[in-house]
Amino acid sequence: MNDSPGWASPGSAPSDDQDGTAGIPRPSTPADGDRPDGRWSPAQPPAGQWSPPSAPGRGPGTGPGMPPTPPGWGGAPGPGWGGPPPAAKPGVIPLRPLGVGEILDGAVSTMRTHWRTVLGVSLTVSVVTEILVILLQRYVLPEPASIDPNAVGAEAVRQAGDSLRSELFSTVPASVIAMIATLLTTSVLTVVISRSVLGRSVTLREAWSEARPRLLPLLGLTVLLSAMVVAIMAVGLTPGLLLPGGLGAALAFLGFVAACVVAVWLWVRFTLAAPALMLERQPILISLRRSAKLVKGSWWRMFGMLLLTGVLIFVLTLIIAIPFGIIAVTVDSNGLSEFLNSDSTDFGWPFLIITGIGEVIVSTLxxxxxxxxxxLLYVDQRIRREALDLDLARAAEVPGYDTPRS
Incomplete structure (x- = not known):
């Protein structure tokens, strides 16, 4: 057993062990005097009246002359024999299949427990990214194309096309910068989270030294997935764009909807490829296959979890960005009313700096x-499919899990 973030070999599913219980600690033989032939022990409790366990909280021996029911017997509250023992929790999550709340709580607990490393990475990357984006917006990217609201016919179509090209040209550089920022933070923070599951701390230097060799494969994985989405969109939109008139517009809309459905399906199917690439140190294509294998049969659960995460991030963005936006507009112009009545989109430095601060806060969190x-979704799926909790418990040196699984 090593302490690397990969924990266990990717193919170690429970089915590889005959019954999937090899290495699991088993209880010792009872030593209460019962005979192996099934007959009653000679030492028996005194006779007394026994009542049926009809009422909640009443055990089998609650009649007159009997002692109170021990906690956990017959539905009585308290610890005892009423249920399985709690799962080991050496780090931010219990080592068992996780619920939605436990995954979200584990992500927040990691941020709170290792805040120096986590915020050090995300804050640095967010500040550098936002500075580059502001400089691009101010000095490199062209002004948005103007649109005449009274234009009709061919002139309106031409202006709409110019506006679309300008918007795409302005979006691509910022998207590339955001992709690189996401790569850096994902690579380092995945290492931090893998250690936090085991209850171990990690410095920024240690996390970076482990993540650095995986940056190029992670970049290749990101580029490959982005190219797949672009190709799907091109296939869906091209037939409609080649046809003129309303028929072409309708076909383009249907192709766009179909392309979005396929892109979302692939996005969920390959969402665990990046953690597999980082923690198992697998090549790009094998990481894609690993993600498809882990997500199989759980697509809707994964989709719901990803959708919930996106909604939470969106709400966080609104809570932070709206106040900063109002302050930026008020400071940059002579009040919000003047901004709303103005047709100019030329924002000054106060607007860019204040909104940039809000973007940094959002990105840092x-x-x-x-x-x-x-x-944690990756860890949860491996616990459900491959009994990774046993390997994690041994790696965390939890008592009773020191026997390697064969």
């Missing part, structure tokens, strides 16, 4: 939360 959810 969103990057580690999203990376935490992705990594």
């Amino acid at each position: 969103a990057y580690p939360f999203t990376a935490g959810v992705m990594a």
Whole structure:
């Protein structure tokens, strides 16, 4: 057993062990005097009246002359023999299949427990990213194309096309910068989260030294997935764009909807590829196959979890961005009313700086939360399919799990 973030070999499913219970600690033989032939022990309790366990909280021996029911017997509250023992929890999550709340809580607990490392990474990347985006917006990217609201016919179509090209040209550089920022934070924070599951701390230097060799494969995985989405969109939109008139527009809309459905399906199917690539140190294509294998049969659960994460990030963005936006507009112009009545889109430095601060705060919190959810979804799926909890318990040196699984 090693302490690397990969924990266990990717193919170690429970089915590899005959009955999937090899290495699991078993209880010792009872020593209460019962005979192996099934007959009653000679030492028996005194006779007394026994009442049926009809009322909640009443055990089998609650009649007159009998002692009170021990906790946990017959539905009585308290610890005892009433249920399985709690799962080991050496780190931020219990080592068993996780619920939605436990995954979200694990991501937040990692941010709170290892806040120096987590916020150090996300804050640094967010500040550098936002500075680059502001400089691009101010000095490199062209002004948005103007649109005449009174234009009709061919002129309106031309203006709409110019506006679309300008918007795409302005979006691509910022998207590339955001992709690189996501790569850096995901690679480092995945290592931090893998250690937090075991209850171990990790410094920024240690996390970076482990994540650095995986940056190029992670970049290749991201580029491959992005190219797949672009190709799907191109296939869906091209037939409609080649046809003129309303028929072409309708076909383009249907192709766009179909392309979105396929892209979302692939996004969920390959969402665990990045954690598999980082923690198992697998090549790109094998990581894609690993993600497809882990997600199989749980697509809707994964989709719901990813959708919930996106909604939470969206709400966080609104809570932070709206106040900063109002302040930026008020400071940059002579009041909100003047901004609303103005047709100019030329924002000054006060607007860019204040909104940039809001974006940095959002990114600093969103990057580690999203990376935490992705990594814990990967851990949860491996616990459900491959009994990874046993390997994690041994790696964390939990008592009773020191026997390696064959």
